[in-house]
Amino acid sequence: MGSLYKDEQGDWITVCLKYLLFVFNFLFWMGGGVVMGVGVWTLVDKGEYLSLLASSTFAVSAYILILAGGLVMVTGFLGCCAVIREQKSCLSTYFSCLLLIFLIELVAGVLAYVYYQALSEELKQHLSKTMTENYAQPGKESITQSVDRLQQDFKCCGSNNSFDWTHSVYIMSQQAEKRLVPDSCCKTITPQCGMRDHPSNIYKVEGGCITKLEQFLADHLLIIGAVGIGVACLQICGMVFTCCLHRRIKLDPY
Numbered sequence: 706m707g708s709l710y711k712d713e714q715g716d717w718i719t720v721c722l723k724y725l726l727f728v729f730n731f732l733f734w735m736g737g738g739v740v741m742g743v744g745v746w747t748l749v750d751k752g753e754y755l756s757l758l759a760s761s762t763f764a765v766s767a768y769i770l771i772l773a774g775g776l777v778m779v780t781g782f783l784g785c786c787a788v789i790r791e792q793k794s795c796l797s798t799y800f801s802c803l804l805l806i807f808l809i810e811l812v813a814g815v816l817a818y819v820y821y822q823a824l825s826e827e828l829k830q831h832l833s834k835t836m837t838e839n840y841a842q843p844g845k846e847s848i849t850q851s852v853d854r855l856q857q858d859f860k861c862c863g864s865n866n867s868f869d870w871t872h873s874v875y876i877m878s879q880q881a882e883k884r885l886v887p888d889s890c891c892k893t894i895t896p897q898c899g900m901r902d903h904p905s906n907i908y909k910v911e912g913g914c915i916t917k918l919e920q921f922l923a924d925h926l927l928i929i930g931a932v933g934i935g936v937a938c939l940q941i942c943g944m945v946f947t948c949c950l951h952r953r954i955k956l957d958p959y
Contacts, residue, residue, distance in 0.1 A: 722950040726788045729943045734781030736936040740810075741774025743932050747925055753851040754918065757835055758827065766820065766929060769813040776806050777936065784943070788950070796951045800944055807940045810933045817926045817933075824922055828915045833864035836914075840887065841875040853889035855914055859921070862890035865913035867902060 747767040748755075755764050780802040787795035839845040840852055856862055863869035863886070870876050870886045884899035890907040891898040904910050 723788050726946050730781045730784040733939050734778055736939055737774045737777025741771050744770030753854055756847050756851045766813050766816045773809045800947045803940050803944050814933045817929050821926045828919050832915055836864050837873045856889040859917040860908050860911050861914040861917050862908040864915050867909045
């Protein structure tokens with residue numbers, strides 16, 4: 706009688722673990738979609754700004770998220786198959802995939818954290834030089850477009866303020882046609898509107914682009930970190946459930 710009760714109790718625990726893993730895999734699959742979405746959003750929404758950064762760490766973190774998100778979605782499907790078949794070999798493979806994805810996300814998180822610490826200094830050193838030396842220069846069309854969009858999107862002018870453009874190669878050249886700032890500094894862009902640098906015409910008192918781009922990138926990194934932590938917590942729960950179910954399966958069915 707006692708042996709029969711233990712068997713029934715054991716079966717009940719196994720069924721509960723299977724349902725928990727099913728629920729986990731559904732949440733895990735959805736989490737994978739969110740992770741991939743955040744990575745794509747980071748690259749597509751403001752991807753032009755990446756050309757203004759000295760290092761590729763920010764972009765690498767986003768690509769790692771896309772890779773991890775894709776693996777998460779595939780692994781979630783494989784996890785359901787492993788639970789249905791109740792084979793130790795399938796569960797072991799599933800556990801290994803979870804661990805691999807966890808390590809990938811850990812690398813992305815470390816990169817994001819390291820980049821966050823160096824973000825302010827990189828922007829101060831690189832963005833100002835990029836804007837004054839590369840804007841509207843031959844072969845630098847992508848940088849020119851990125852700077853123009855940056856100034857319009859964030860309503861800023863110059864790296865620190867509009868006076869930074871005074872030392873610009875572009876402004877000091879004949880190509881500028883007596884402009885004091887690029888036309889993208891204007892609140893309402895019209896041909897040669899940069900010839901007048903009054904606060905009513907340009908973004909002169911709204912602050913420099915460095916501060917605003919730094920805040921934007923920092924917010925993106927925080928979102929990346931929060932999503933990564935959330936999915937990592939799900940993965941830890943999944944690995945625990947997988948180990949428990951693995952221990953309760955005595956032999957692989959033939």
